[in-house]
Amino acid sequence: MGDINPKDVYEFDEVYERLLEMDLNGVPGLTKGLKNVPPAKDLVRLDGKTAIVTGGSRGLGLAIVNRLAEAGANVVIVDLAVEFAESAVAYLSTKNYRVKFFKADVRDLKQIQEAVDFTVKEFGSLDILINNAGLWKIKHYYDFTEEDWDLIVDVCLKGTFFFTQAAANQMVKQGTGGRICNTISVGAYSMENYIGCMAPYTAAKSGVLGITRSLSRELKPLGIAINAVCPPGMVTVGGGHFSMDDDLKALMASFPSVPLGDPDEVARVVAMVVSDIGVLFHGSDIVADGGTRWQLRK
Ligand SMILES: NC(=O)c1ccc[n+]([C@@H]2O[C@H](COP(=O)([O-])OP(=O)(O)OC[C@H]3O[C@@H](n4cnc5c(N)ncnc54)[C@H](O)[C@@H]3O)[C@@H](O)[C@H]2O)c1
Numbered sequence: 061m062g063d064i065n066p067k068d069v070y071e072f073d074e075v076y077e078r079l080l081e082m083d084l085n086g087v088p089g090l091t092k093g094l095k096n097v098p099p100a101k102d103l104v105r106l107d108g109k110t111a112i113v114t115g116g117s118r119g120l121g122l123a124i125v126n127r128l129a130e131a132g133a134n135v136v137i138v139d140l141a142v143e144f145a146e147s148a149v150a151y152l153s154t155k156n157y158r159v160k161f162f163k164a165d166v167r168d169l170k171q172i173q174e175a176v177d178f179t180v181k182e183f184g185s186l187d188i189l190i191n192n193a194g195l196w197k198i199k200h201y202y203d204f205t206e207e208d209w210d211l212i213v214d215v216c217l218k219g220t221f222f223f224t225q226a227a228a229n230q231m232v233k234q235g236t237g238g239r240i241c242n243t244i245s246v247g248a249y250s251m252e253n254y255i256g257c258m259a260p261y262t263a264a265k266s267g268v269l270g271i272t273r274s275l276s277r278e279l280k281p282l283g284i285a286i287n288a289v290c291p292p293g294m295v296t297v298g299g300g301h302f303s304m305d306d307d308l309k310a311l312m313a314s315f316p317s318v319p320l321g322d323p324d325e326v327a328r329v330v331a332m333v334v335s336d337i338g339v340l341f342h343g344s345d346i347v348a349d350g351g352t353r354w355q356l357r358k
Contacts, residue, residue, distance in 0.1 A: 103337045105131055107131075108132070109187040110133060110136070110179060110184070110187050110188070111133045111134070111136070111188035112179055112186060112188070112227065113190040115166075115243075116139055117141045117147075118144040118297050119294070119323055120296060124326075127324070127328060127330070128334070136182065137162070138162050140164075144297075145161040158183075166215060166219030166223055169222050172219075172222055172223050172226045186238070187234075187237075189223060189241075191240065191242045194245075194264075196245075197302060201259055212261050213264045216261065217268055217271075224240055228284055238284045241286075241288065241330050241334050242268050243289060244345060245261070248262070248345070251353035253312065253315075253318075254315040255312055275343075280342055286342070286343065287342070287345070290346065290348065291326040292320065292326075292348075292349035295320050321348075
């Protein structure tokens, strides 16, 4: 290995001098310069913003609501699980967070619009949408029914698309842009588990990844960022309460288990993506799964 001639690596010219002064304003209009960057603790704040979190009454959704509200956002939980939602709102108001609940089914376009209207009426704007409501079933392909397919695909995919449509229309009306973040899954990459048996869910979450990428082209010029976050398997109510036939349970148990994630660990990533820390995310899928899609263990 030969010596490096500093002249080949850098010129100690005025650009480098400005670096030493911590001032990168060398490209007027293009860079803001390090002297003027806001502190990171300010960039994670969401004061004055209003968010909707679908499926926010429990599990990952509730963890996201908690983080967004902690960062200063007003939050509306849109969910069907009334008892869970009411308990969540009661708990979060003990922390003085501004959180409200609106009961709506994300498969129903009229109810979606009503949820958006409620949010604007209560808090004055809609700036952030988290499309998180979702569900899944684990079955052999030959056992899935048309009803299973419609339920899974409509909640995960149709709900995400039409909620995004209604929210984006509202954001455009406000003229202040916005942030949309979709919850996907390792299933979006067909890496859900060792045995599969989740084809409708995998199709739906792959579809959510597809509309995230596609819509980013249309939404970027409107000042709206749309991204997706991919969690690992998590211990949640939904995660713990789906039914599975005994033969599938036995098959699953014959493979080594993969560590589960904590919903709050994923919620932190979602909060980052919709804050000014994540200002460059557009049409991105952020995999925050601790390596579980590769079946990595400690
Ligand atoms: N738990 C996991 O292992 C895991 C892994 C990867 C991705 N995910 C995804 O994370 C998201 C949250 O899952 P979770 O584990 O917290 O599940 P969860 O069942 O605990 O919470 C989901 C919430 O969505 C709500 N919901 C379902 N259908 C709805 C509808 N039609 N309209 C309105 N609300 C509806 C439910 O009432 C519930 O409150 C889902 O999109 C799920 O696919 C979960």
